[in-house]
Amino acid sequence: MNLQDLYARYQDDRKRESLHLEKSWRDANRALLSASQQLHDHVTESCTDVLHQQHRVLQTAQKAHTEVLALQANVAAWSELLDGLNGSLMELGDAEHYTAVLTREAQIVARAVELAVVEPKRAETDAESDARGKEAAMGSNDGSRAN
Numbered sequence: 001m002n003l004q005d006l007y008a009r010y011q012d013d014r015k016r017e018s019l020h021l022e023k024s025w026r027d028a029n030r031a032l033l034s035a036s037q038q039l040h041d042h043v044t045e046s047c048t049d050v051l052h053q054q055h056r057v058l059q060t061a062q063k064a065h066t067e068v069l070a071l072q073a074n075v076a077a078w079s080e081l082l083d084g085l086n087g088s089l090m091e092l093g094d095a096e097h098y099t100a101v102l103t104r105e106a107q108i109v110a111r112a113v114e115l116a117v118v119e120p121k122r123a124e125t126d127a128e129s130d131a132r133g134k135e136a137a138m139g140s141n142d143g144s145r146a147n
Helices: 004-147
Strands: none
Touching: none
């Protein structure tokens, strides 16, 4: 084998290696593109699920917010109603107190009237009865003396 043959053989080996290297690069490039596409698809699918979940969470939060506002309005209405009821109960308590005061005062007035009007008449009637009784007693004493 001479030098030219060796050189030609060397060049053929280098060509084959170069072709093999190019084929390996193309295969690696295809594999990288395929892996990139699969990764992209997976990320997109995962993000789609996350976006759907985020949308559902947002809808639920908005619904909860609306319900909280409605509940707040109901609580305010009940609070206003209870304030009115509390005021009415306080007025009823005041009326009950005033009724008790007026009853006591009416009893005092009735007793005063009784003492001012009825008792003097009763005392007068009792005095008259006593006077008649004394007259009758004196009359019976005079009758026994006359006998």
